[in-house]
Amino acid sequence: MAVRLAESGAKVTLGSREAERAIGVAGEVRARWGELALDILGSDNVGAAGADVVILATPWDSAIATLKPLREVLAGKVVISMANALIKEGREMLPLIPPRGSVAAAVQAALPDSLVAAAFHHLPAGEMENLESGLEADVLVCSDHPEASVVTESLIEVMRGLRPLNAGTLSQASAIEAFTAVCITLNIRYRAHSTLRMIGI
């Protein structure tokens, strides 16, 4: 996410509980794509939460614990949830149903003063971090705040290889998140790095 966002012209701050760790990763990413002079820095979570738009990219079961202390600094901001609650069973990933139906709905409940959107669920990580992968994927966006959808779509619009599609309200997040299990299961079965396209739109 950081690589493709920064390549599109965004100034990116990686957050971590330990600032040192985020600073180290940011340095590695800058070095890998040195010729692009990507604007990626590292910080603790409070520093990262100071950005105009905040993307929650923790594992799903750390999402709420990570966000709760940041409620005030995130008030009024667009927060994008990309987590999926999944569990592995044999050669398949299966979706779990979080107490509010989706991770994104739980994030919105934990951050009632923020404008939560859900997006970026179905993207293969390996293709995302390789800018030369030729990735072409649709990104489904949903939110209860039209402004958050617009901001999220505008970020995606300029990211290489991605097309935003507005899928409606946060009620859609449960199905969007759960479908990630199907995408990963297909990738396991077909040894692929597949991406989702909605043909005809």
Place this chain on the structure above:
Amino acid sequence: MAVRLAESGAKVTLGSREAERAIGVAGEVRARWGELALDILGSDNVGAAGADVVILATPWDSAIATLKPLREVLAGKVVISMANALIKEGREMLPLIPPRGSVAAAVQAALPDSLVAAAFHHLPAGEMENLESGLEADVLVCSDHPEASVVTESLIEVMRGLRPLNAGTLSQASAIEAFTAVCITLNIRYRAHSTLRMIGI
């Protein structure tokens, strides 16, 4: 479904509680595509259930009531569930979670002696019934019986415009069915007849 199946060379029997109704619809479909001489007949449900492979294409809330009386005639057969439990709310479709997680799981529970597969959830009906529509769509198939997946995939393989993808066990049906709500919501928002493609497989 009947048109594309028959066009691929299958002999199709439409079922209905009232045989007259199925016979009438079969006649209309044959007449529309007269030059193809499609092999589509009508029958009551018991007659339709006599086929080698049975596709359950009722609304989701009629699925179990339709199947229960057919348990014995369907024993040992591949039964394909294509229903999605959805509800309209404003300009969106939302997924409901059936008591067993998916319609397909409920169908398998109602027909313990049948080999239930789930497939055909995300296809736009208007494009399906028009053989000249240029439809190109992936069809996700899942089942707890590998034989049922193989049979279902082999049907899809020869249907014009469709590609089968094996998505694993019936545990995947909940996410596959629910994602239909996202597809329809996108179609409403974008006034489209979109189809799903998994690029990279």
